[in-house]
Amino acid sequence: MRFGGSVRLRLHEKERRFWKRVASSARHCWLHLAGILGLSILSTPIALLMPLPLKIAVDSVLGHQPLPRWLALLVPSVLSHTACLLLAAGLLVFIALLSSLQLLASWLLQTYTGERLVHELRGQLLWHVQRLSLAFHDRRGANDTAYRIQYDAAAIQNILIHGLLPIVSSAVGFVAMLYVTAQINWRLAIVALILSPVLWLLAHNSGRKVGSRYDEVRELDSSAMLVLHETLAAVRVVKAFGRETHEDELFRRKSRQRMRQQIRLASIQASFHVLIGFAIAVGTAAALVIGVAQVQAHAITVGELLLVMAYIAQLHEPLRNISSKIPELQASVSSVRRAFSLLDEIPELSESPATLPLKRVAGHFVFSDVSFQYTNGHPVLNHVSFEVQPGTRVGIAGPSGSGKTTLINMLTRFYDPVEGCISLDGVDLRNYSLADLRQQYSIVPQEPMLFSTTVAANIAYARPEASRTEVVEAAKMAGAHEFIMRLPKGYDTPLGEGGFVLSGGERQRLAIARAFLKDAPVLILDEPTSAVDVHAEQLIIDALEKLMRGRTTFMIAHRLSTLERSDQVLVLRDGRLKFVVNGQQQAREELLTNSEPPAGSHCGPVLVC
Numbered sequence: 001m002r003f004g005g006s007v008r009l010r011l012h013e014k015e016r017r018f019w020k021r022v023a024s025s026a027r028h029c030w031l032h033l034a035g036i037l038g039l040s041i042l043s044t045p046i047a048l049l050m051p052l053p054l055k056i057a058v059d060s061v062l063g064h065q066p067l068p069r070w071l072a073l074l075v076p077s078v079l080s081h082t083a084c085l086l087l088a089a090g091l092l093v094f095i096a097l098l099s100s101l102q103l104l105a106s107w108l109l110q111t112y113t114g115e116r117l118v119h120e121l122r123g124q125l126l127w128h129v130q131r132l133s134l135a136f137h138d139r140r141g142a143n144d145t146a147y148r149i150q151y152d153a154a155a156i157q158n159i160l161i162h163g164l165l166p167i168v169s170s171a172v173g174f175v176a177m178l179y180v181t182a183q184i185n186w187r188l189a190i191v192a193l194i195l196s197p198v199l200w201l202l203a204h205n206s207g208r209k210v211g212s213r214y215d216e217v218r219e220l221d222s223s224a225m226l227v228l229h230e231t232l233a234a235v236r237v238v239k240a241f242g243r244e245t246h247e248d249e250l251f252r253r254k255s256r257q258r259m260r261q262q263i264r265l266a267s268i269q270a271s272f273h274v275l276i277g278f279a280i281a282v283g284t285a286a287a288l289v290i291g292v293a294q295v296q297a298h299a300i301t302v303g304e305l306l307l308v309m310a311y312i313a314q315l316h317e318p319l320r321n322i323s324s325k326i327p328e329l330q331a332s333v334s335s336v337r338r339a340f341s342l343l344d345e346i347p348e349l350s351e352s353p354a355t356l357p358l359k360r361v362a363g364h365f366v367f368s369d370v371s372f373q374y375t376n377g378h379p380v381l382n383h384v385s386f387e388v389q390p391g392t393r394v395g396i397a398g399p400s401g402s403g404k405t406t407l408i409n410m411l412t413r414f415y416d417p418v419e420g421c422i423s424l425d426g427v428d429l430r431n432y433s434l435a436d437l438r439q440q441y442s443i444v445p446q447e448p449m450l451f452s453t454t455v456a457a458n459i460a461y462a463r464p465e466a467s468r469t470e471v472v473e474a475a476k477m478a479g480a481h482e483f484i485m486r487l488p489k490g491y492d493t494p495l496g497e498g499g500f501v502l503s504g505g506e507r508q509r510l511a512i513a514r515a516f517l518k519d520a521p522v523l524i525l526d527e528p529t530s531a532v533d534v535h536a537e538q539l540i541i542d543a544l545e546k547l548m549r550g551r552t553t554f555m556i557a558h559r560l561s562t563l564e565r566s567d568q569v570l571v572l573r574d575g576r577l578k579f580v581v582n583g584q585q586q587a588r589e590e591l592l593t594n595s596e597p598p599a600g601s602h603c604g605p606v607l608v609c
Contacts, residue, residue, distance in 0.1 A: 018333070018337065018340070021340060022156070022159060022160070022336065025117070025120070025121055025124075025156060026117060026156075026160055028116075028120065029113050029116060029117055032109060032112070032113040032116075033113060033160060033161075033165065035109055036106060036109050036110055036113060036161060036165055037165050037168060037169060039102060039105055039106040039109065040106060040165060040166065040168075040169030041169050041172050041173070042102055043099070043102055043106075043169070043173070044169075044172060044173040044176045044177070045176075046095060046098055046099050046102060047173065047177075048176065048177070048180055048311070049091070049095045050095060050099075050310065051306065051307045051310035051311065052091060052095075052307070053088040053089070053091045053092040053095070054088075054303075054306055054307070054310070055303040055304070055306060055307045056084060056087065056088040056091070056303075057084075057085065057088045058302060058303040058306060059301055059302070059303030059304075063301070063302070063303065065301060065303065067084070110161050110162075113157075113161060114157030114160075114161045114162075115157070117156050117157045117160065117161075118153060118154050118156060118157055121153045121156050121339065122149055122150070122153045122154075124343070125148070125149045125153055125339060125342050125343065126149055128342060128343055128345075129145055129149070129342055129345075131347050132345055132347055133347060133414070133415070134409065134414045134415065135374065135415065136345055138374075141226070142229075143222065143225055143226040143229045143230075144222050144226070145342065147221070147222045147225055148222075148338050148339050148341075148342055149339070149342070151221070151335070152218065152335040152336065152338040152339040153335075153336070153339040154335075155331075155332040155333075155334075155335035155336050155339070156332075156336050156339070158328070158329075158331075158332035158335075159329060159332045159333060159336060162325075162328070162332075163325055163328060163329040163332055164329070166321060166325055167321075167322050167325050167326070167329070170317075170318035170319075170321040170322045170325075171318065171322065173317075173318040174196070174318040174319060174322075177311055177318065178193060180311060181308060181311045181312065184300065184304055184307065184308050184311075185291070185294060185299070185300055185304075185308055187290050187294070188287050188290055188291060188294075188308055188312060191283060191286050191287045191290060191312075194283075195279060195280070195282075195283040195319065196319055198279050199276060199279060199280075199319050199320075199322070199323040200322075200323070202272060202275050202276060202279070202323060213261065213264060213265045213268065214265065214330070214331040214334045214335070216261050217258060217261050217262055217265060218334065218335060218338060220254065220257050220258035220261055221258055223254050223257075223258075224251065224254035224255050224257075224258055227247070227250050227251045227254055228251060231247045231251065268327075269327060272323075272324075272327060273324065276320055276323050276324070280319070280320060283312075284309075284312060284313065287308075287309065287312045288309065291305045291308060291309060292305070351430075351433055351434060352430060352431050355431060355432055355433040355436070356427060356431050356432060357436070358432050358433070358436040358437065358439075358440070360440070360521055361424055361425050361440050361521050361522065362390040362425050362521070362552075363388075363390040363391065363392075363424075363425075363521050363522050363551065363552030364387075364388070364389060364390050364424070364425050364426070364552075365387070365388040365411070365422065365423070365424055365552070366386075366387045366388075366422070366423045367384050367385055367386050367387075367420070367422055368385055368420050368421055368422075368423070369383050369384075369385055369419065369420035370383070370384045370385070370410070370417045370419065370420035370421070370422060371383055371384070371417060371418055371419040371420060372403075372406060372410065372415060372417050372418055372419075373418055379575055380403045380406045380575050381403045381406060381407060381410075381417075381575050381576075382574075382575045382576050383419075383420070383576070384403075384407070384420075384572075384575075384576070384577045385420075385577065386570060386577060386580050388552060388554075388568065390552055391550060391551065391552055392552055392553070392567050392568055393548060393553045393555065393565060393566050393567045393568070394552075394553065394554045394555065394566060394567070394568050394569070394570060395555050395557045395563045395565075395566030395568070395569040395570070396408070396554060396555065396556050396557060396569075396570045396572065397557040397563065397569055397570070397571050397572070398571055398572035398573055398578075399573065402572040402573050402574060402575065403572050403575045404556050404572055405526070405556065407570075407572070408524055408526070408554060408556060410422060411429075411441070411522075411524065411554065412437070412438055412441055412443075412524070413429055413430075413434060413437060413438075416430065424437075424440075439520065440520055440521055440522050441520050441522050441523075441524055442462070442514075442515035442518045442519075442520040442522070442523050442524070442547075443515070443523075443524045443526075444508070444511050444512055444515050444523070444524070444525050444526070444528045444544075444547075445511065445526045445528070446526040446527050446528060446556075448499075448507045448508055448510065448511035448528075450495055450499030450502075450507055450510060450511075451495070451499075452494070452495060452496060452497045452499075453494065453495065454489075454491065454492050454493060454494050454495070455484055455487065455490070455491050455492070455493050455495060455510065456468065456471050456491040456492060458495060458499070458510055458514065459471050459474055459475060459491075459510060459513045459514050459517055460514075460517060461514055462514055462515075462517065462518040463517050463518055466517055468491070470517060471491065471513075471517060472491070474513045474514070474516040474517035475491075475510075475513045477513070477516045477543065477546055477547070478509045478510070478512040478513035478515075478516055478543045478547075479509055479512075479539045479540075479542060479543045480506070480509040480510055480512070480513050483506055483509075503536070504536065505536025505537075505539065505540065506536075508528050508529075508536070508540055509539065509540060509543060511528070512528070512540065512543045512544065512547060515547055516547060520551075521551055521552065522551060522552045522553075522554075523547060523548060523551045523552070523553040523554070524553075524554050525544065525553065525554070525555040525556070526556045527555070527556050527557065528540055528544065529541060541565075544565075545565075548565075557569070568580060568581070569581040
């Protein structure tokens with residue numbers, strides 16, 4: 001019993017934290033939400049007025065009953081049948097107009113508030129995930145994260161605007177309708193009251209089942225979207241290997257799994273709505289039988305019976321609304337929990353409380369006994385130590401999987417070492433702010449990433465405030481100006497997704513122009529000529545020669561031609577630094593012979609951080 005009570009307590013605390021977080025996400029919209037609630041509650045008195053014209057027509061026009069007491073205070077006490085009929089018709093038009101205005105105002109306010117809630121939460125999620133480490137993104141993948149931001153976050157408006165607020169307003173409407181019905185005939189009110197716990201039990205049971213099923217549907221949705229994203233992103237590879245049929249079958253299989261789960265979910269909801277309809281029909285029938293008996297006993301008039309039956313129908317509507325909203329609310333809660341789980345991810349890189357100011361570094365690096373492993377426990381770098389003087393061109397060589405890319409990623413603090421330290425100009429990298437540190441680097445990757453904006457905007461990505469003159473000058477330095485001017489709109493030509501309207505060499509020269517424009521003191525090159533033809537390679541090499549002047553440069557080497565431009569070569573094998581070779585010819589001979597370092601090669605002193 002104690003264990004079960006502890007579990008329930010933890011679940012209760014978890015629920016409390018979730019709703020507190022929902023309230024915090026909506027704090028900027030409290031006035032709007034209050035307005036929506038007020039407009040929703042206003043529908044209750046309007047609904048109470050709806051049957052009134054019918055009662056006047058039956059009792060005061062067709063019959064001989066006086067007008068309702070409160071209405072008689074507003075109009076002459078004696079009216080002809082024709083005047084009463086016109087009054088009923090006028091009231092009907094007025095109430096309908098009032099109801100339409102209430103619905104219009106509510107709809108506009110709900111739309112604005114809902115979109116703002118989603119906009120703010122999506123922005124918060126994107127801001128947070130961009131600051132999570134590469135290890136998180138490697139583990140989670142871009143597709144699942146994008147799904148949670150784009151689709152799961154949207155459910156927050158369903159929780160507040162289409163869930164909680166309608167439930168609250170329906171509860172207020174139920175109490176008001178119940179009170180008015182009890183004033184007319186308490187027996188009929190009791191019939192309606194007895195029905196409410198039955199509907200609540202149905203809603204609670206359905207909501208519990210829907211919540212668990214909805215989690216599975218969302219996971220299957222994300223899985224199918226992953227297949228779709230990968231197929232479209234790698235469409236060239238798919239076509240080249242003739243795998244269209246395979247990818248189509250894979251996507252259809254994932255979609256069928258999702259479809260079956262969605263059908264099971266729909267069957268639960270449909271069964272629930274059938275039970276609600278049946279329960280409400282039984283309650284309405286019981287009220288009708290009792291009401292007719294009351295008319296026969298002259299306890300109420302026919303007009304009052306019609307009025308009460310209309311109220312009971314409207315009394316059941318809030319119950320139906322509450323009962324149907326609870327399962328829908330559970331589904332939305334499931335989605336928002338998935339979105340909030342991104343905010344629970346803690347950035348794996350931390351900044352020192354007192355970071356040192358950093359403007360422009362000289363580029364003096366020291367690796368001191370650096371080791372690193374990923375979360376799966378697989379070691380990548382083992383006790384790596386070396387020193388790089390400012391302005392040195394450093395080639396990084398070694399077989400695939402030796403740790404070259406990881407070493408580069410640690411320079412920019414995409415990862416932190418698990419042992420040892422890396423210093424820049426005599427200061428541990430962790431003592432600089434991430435923003436200041438990353439301003440010291442320009443990166444030219446093997447496959448340059450271009451965005452679906454203009455050529456000029458792509459070049460100015462690292463310096464959005466740069467003038468057009470500076471952008472053009474950077475393009476000229478990179479040897480890109482001539483082909484840019486041949487584009488339909490020159491620098492204002494929009495590039496498609498990934499910039500694949502350009503050749504590989506042209507994309508690479510735009511990446512080099514971006515690096516020229518940033519003018520950072522440290523340059524990182526991931527073999528930028530490995531995927532281009534000979535002519536494009538020479539143009540890129542000429543541009544890189546100008547770019548590397550006066551900068552500390554790290555180059556991942558896949559070709560010997562890269563090492564020929566290096567002052568110092570780091571050779572990695574199995575995560576260990578086998579040797580450091582100073583001198584281009586020594587480096588070339590060493591890599592060709594794949595032997596131990598040449599006699600007399602100098603690894604350089606290693607400083608201790």
